[in-house]
Amino acid sequence: MSAHAKPAPIEFKFWTPGVMVMVAFMVTGLPFVIARYVGGLAAVTNLDNTHPWGLWIGIDVATGVALAAGGFTTAALAHIFGKHQYEAVTRPALLTAMLGYTLVALGLAIDVGRTWALWHPIIYWQPDSVLFEVAMCVIIYLHILYIEFIPIVVERLKGKISLPGPLGSFNNTIEALLELADRILGKVMWLFIIAGVVLSCMHQSGLGSLMLIAPTKLHPLWYTPILPLLFLTSAITVGYPMVVFETTVATSSLRLDGEMDVLTPLTRITIFLLGIYMCLKMGDMVVRGTYVYLLDGTAQSKAFLVEMLVGVIIPWLMLISPRVRRSRRALFIACTLIVLGVVLNRVNVFLVGFQPPYAEKAYFPAIGEMAVTAALIAGLMFIYRVCVTYLPVLSSRPQEVSS
Amino acid sequence: MEINRRQFFGIAGTMAGGALACKPKKTQAARTLKAPPDPYGCLMDITACVGCRKCEEACNRVNNLPPPQVSFDDPRPLERKRRPVVTAYTVVNRYHTGKRDQRNQLIPTFVKVQCMHCQDPGCVSACIVGALTKKDNGAVHYDASKCIGCRYCMVACPFQIPAYDYHDPLTPKVHKSTFCYHLIIKEGGKPACAVICPVEAITFGKRRQLLGLARQKIKNDPGRYLDRIYGEHEVGGTSWLYISGEPFEKLGFLDLPTRPIPHLTETIQHGMFRYMWAPLSLFAVLGGFMWTFNRKQITGDSEPERKEGSI
Ligand code: SF4
Numbered sequence: 001m002s003a004h005a006k007p008a009p010i011e012f013k014f015w016t017p018g019v020m021v022m023v024a025f026m027v028t029g030l031p032f033v034i035a036r037y038v039g040g041l042a043a044v045t046n047l048d049n050t051h052p053w054g055l056w057i058g059i060d061v062a063t064g065v066a067l068a069a070g071g072f073t074t075a076a077l078a079h080i081f082g083k084h085q086y087e088a089v090t091r092p093a094l095l096t097a098m099l100g101y102t103l104v105a106l107g108l109a110i111d112v113g114r115t116w117a118l119w120h121p122i123i124y125w126q127p128d129s130v131l132f133e134v135a136m137c138v139i140i141y142l143h144i145l146y147i148e149f150i151p152i153v154v155e156r157l158k159g160k161i162s163l164p165g166p167l168g169s170f171n172n173t174i175e176a177l178l179e180l181a182d183r184i185l186g187k188v189m190w191l192f193i194i195a196g197v198v199l200s201c202m203h204q205s206g207l208g209s210l211m212l213i214a215p216t217k218l219h220p221l222w223y224t225p226i227l228p229l230l231f232l233t234s235a236i237t238v239g240y241p242m243v244v245f246e247t248t249v250a251t252s253s254l255r256l257d258g259e260m261d262v263l264t265p266l267t268r269i270t271i272f273l274l275g276i277y278m279c280l281k282m283g284d285m286v287v288r289g290t291y292v293y294l295l296d297g298t299a300q301s302k303a304f305l306v307e308m309l310v311g312v313i314i315p316w317l318m319l320i321s322p323r324v325r326r327s328r329r330a331l332f333i334a335c336t337l338i339v340l341g342v343v344l345n346r347v348n349v350f351l352v353g354f355q356p357p358y359a360e361k362a363y364f365p366a367i368g369e370m371a372v373t374a375a376l377i378a379g380l381m382f383i384y385r386v387c388v389t390y391l392p393v394l395s396s397r398p399q400e401v402s403s
Numbered sequence: 404m405e406i407n408r409r410q411f412f413g414i415a416g417t418m419a420g421g422a423l424a425c426k427p428k429k430t431q432a433a434r435t436l437k438a439p440p441d442p443y444g445c446l447m448d449i450t451a452c453v454g455c456r457k458c459e460e461a462c463n464r465v466n467n468l469p470p471p472q473v474s475f476d477d478p479r480p481l482e483r484k485r486r487p488v489v490t491a492y493t494v495v496n497r498y499h500t501g502k503r504d505q506r507n508q509l510i511p512t513f514v515k516v517q518c519m520h521c522q523d524p525g526c527v528s529a530c531i532v533g534a535l536t537k538k539d540n541g542a543v544h545y546d547a548s549k550c551i552g553c554r555y556c557m558v559a560c561p562f563q564i565p566a567y568d569y570h571d572p573l574t575p576k577v578h579k580s581t582f583c584y585h586l587i588i589k590e591g592g593k594p595a596c597a598v599i600c601p602v603e604a605i606t607f608g609k610r611r612q613l614l615g616l617a618r619q620k621i622k623n624d625p626g627r628y629l630d631r632i633y634g635e636h637e638v639g640g641t642s643w644l645y646i647s648g649e650p651f652e653k654l655g656f657l658d659l660p661t662r663p664i665p666h667l668t669e670t671i672q673h674g675m676f677r678y679m680w681a682p683l684s685l686f687a688v689l690g691g692f693m694w695t696f697n698r699k700q701i702t703g704d705s706e707p708e709r710k711e712g713s714i
């Protein structure tokens with residue numbers, strides 16, 4: 001195993017074609033956001049009274065939270081279970097989680113009718129509401145992620161503060177403050193790390209409870225009392241594959257070393273976790289007898305089959321093979337499938353499986369909803385790119401020319 | 404460097420433990436019905452309704468809703484099956500169930516639709532800020548000043564009632580029947596629709612008495628009514644009750660469970676968060692692991708460790 005270098009800013013041209021594409025997506029989404037604040041949600045979305053939740057809740061919020069789970073699962077592995085060899089991936093995972101949850105908050109802010117009232121749950125408590133629990137956990141967790149990120153920023157700035165001109169006299173003060181922040185945070189960080197994991201478990205499962213309020217509307221293939229447990233297990237499961245996915249994308253587009261020495265063992269845990277998830281899903285189906293819906297040819301049964309086959313069973317079979325785990329490409333494919341499976345699951349629970357009575361037409365997202373979602377995701381990737389360029393996040397070094 | 408077996412199962416076991424800690428305990432499933440003890444209600448006698456749409460008109464006036472596109476005297480809107488919307492909190496729909504009169508003409512049946520003012524409402528349990536509340540007098544009341552517009556109430560309502568101002572960019576509201584809350588809190592006040600109905604198809608009163616009245620009517624005229632009161636047991640009971648001569652399924656009524664809509668979510672919520680036992684024990688367990696594993700690392704390894712905080 002090669003010794004890992006310390007995380008450091010990467011040296012790579014910033015304005016690559018990929019970055020330009022991200023900017024293009026961000027620019028495309030902007031007019032739709034403006035339209036939403038001029039003409040209301042009706043101007044850009046296909047939402048109606050029977051379909052109050054659409055793409056923005058299904059993807060930006062529910063899927064965003066699930067895919068940001070890598071932040072807490074890697075933190076748990078490296079800092080709580082003492083597997084320090086995985087520290088190389090904790091920083092990028094933390095960054096993804098921080099940006100992911102920021103995206104969730106932004107998506108939610110655009111989606112709720114009264115954006116300016118978004119803070120109301122902080123003063124108007126309603127503990128019966130699952131959404132209230134989820135919102136509180138997400139608010140607190142978002143701040144914890146920011147706090148966990150501070151040391152990275154401090155590490156970059158320490159000893160390098162030199163403000164221009166008359167502001168120069170503040171240099172020492174700021175240095176002292178940074179030093180203080182670093183020292184205090186170093187002592188209490190363990191509290192935040194554990195709290196982050198606890199809060200994650202709470203709201204990941206809470207997201208699963210959300211749709212349990214609609215027993216007559218959510219299709220029986222997904223409506224199960226263990227939906228919170230399924231959401232939690234799938235979030236924990238998708239954490240490491242998501243790390244593999246983004247590390248591979250980041251390292252190959254930035255031509256860095258692939259970190260296979262960390263990723264391969266990481267996915268051995270995934271075999272076990274995905275296996276549990278698969279057993280829970282299938283066991284639940286058998287216990288509740290919902291397999292009767294499997295082959296009835298409706299969109300819902302097809303969506304369920306695709307979700308299970310493509311997102312769970314095939315990648316699990318792939319991962320069992322050590323050859324797949326050692327091959328960078330095959331591992332990437334398997335992990336991408338797992339990530340896709342979780343996306344499909346969230347979309348199924350919140351959109352495809354949601355069958356309200358009296359609906360005059362089925363919901364399909366409008367161009368505006370897709371454009372805004374794409375813009376948010378592009379924005380996330382853009383800021384990720386900015387952060388790894390200027391902050392010590394990634395540990396892998398440029399590839400050897402020969403490799 | 405590979406994780407060895409023992410450590411692996413250690414991790415796995417803890418993850419499973421964490422998952423279990425997040426599961427509700429069955430024994431804490433006791434959830435009491437939160438319905439008010441003696442609420443008001445309305446009994447709608449479907450066999451009496453003539454579909455004159457006077458109640459729609461009264462509702463429009465009392466709630467200051469915009470004037471309708473088609474006048475309330477015009478029966479043409481009855482040709483479509485309508486739902487309550489932001490501009491109309493109640494609508495009357497016409498059904499032909501196949502019943503014919505002596506001259507072999509199809510007999511229409513009219514059904515008034517509005518918020519059922521559930522006894523233990525899904526919308527109230529769902530609302531993230533408590534903008535929706537069930538009042539002691541039976542009304543499910545909406546307070547726009549708290550609402551954030553998340554529309555979770557609309558997801559939760561089993562009758563598909565709340566409607567949303569999708570066209571308002573900044574201050575949209577949830578719209579639904581108010582039960583004329585501002586009128587019925589006064590002594591002798593009644594909902595506008597119940598007052599105006601020319602054939603007295605709607606009776607306003609204490610829900611308990613209305614149930615008695617409904618049973619009486621059914622008993623006195625079993626040829627006219629089916630032996631069922633819709634709203635007596637549906638989703639834990641509703642303040643609006645219906646009796647009919649035709650099967651409810653043929654009149655656009657949903658076949659709903661008797662269990663209140665919030666039952667499962669609130670059981671899970673309160674099971675997990677009672678005294679915060681689940682989060683706190685998870686915190687303690689993880690803290691224990693952190694201490695154990697990192698201490699081993701520090702004492703067993705020659706490699707000097709920076710303390711936690713080296714994210
Ligand atoms: S009918 Fe719907 S909106 Fe009315 S009280 Fe019941 S759940 Fe709430």
Ligand code: SF4
Nearest residue numbers: 530550551553554556
């Ligand atoms: S839209 Fe308003 S009333 Fe409905 S659940 Fe959200 S905050 Fe409550």
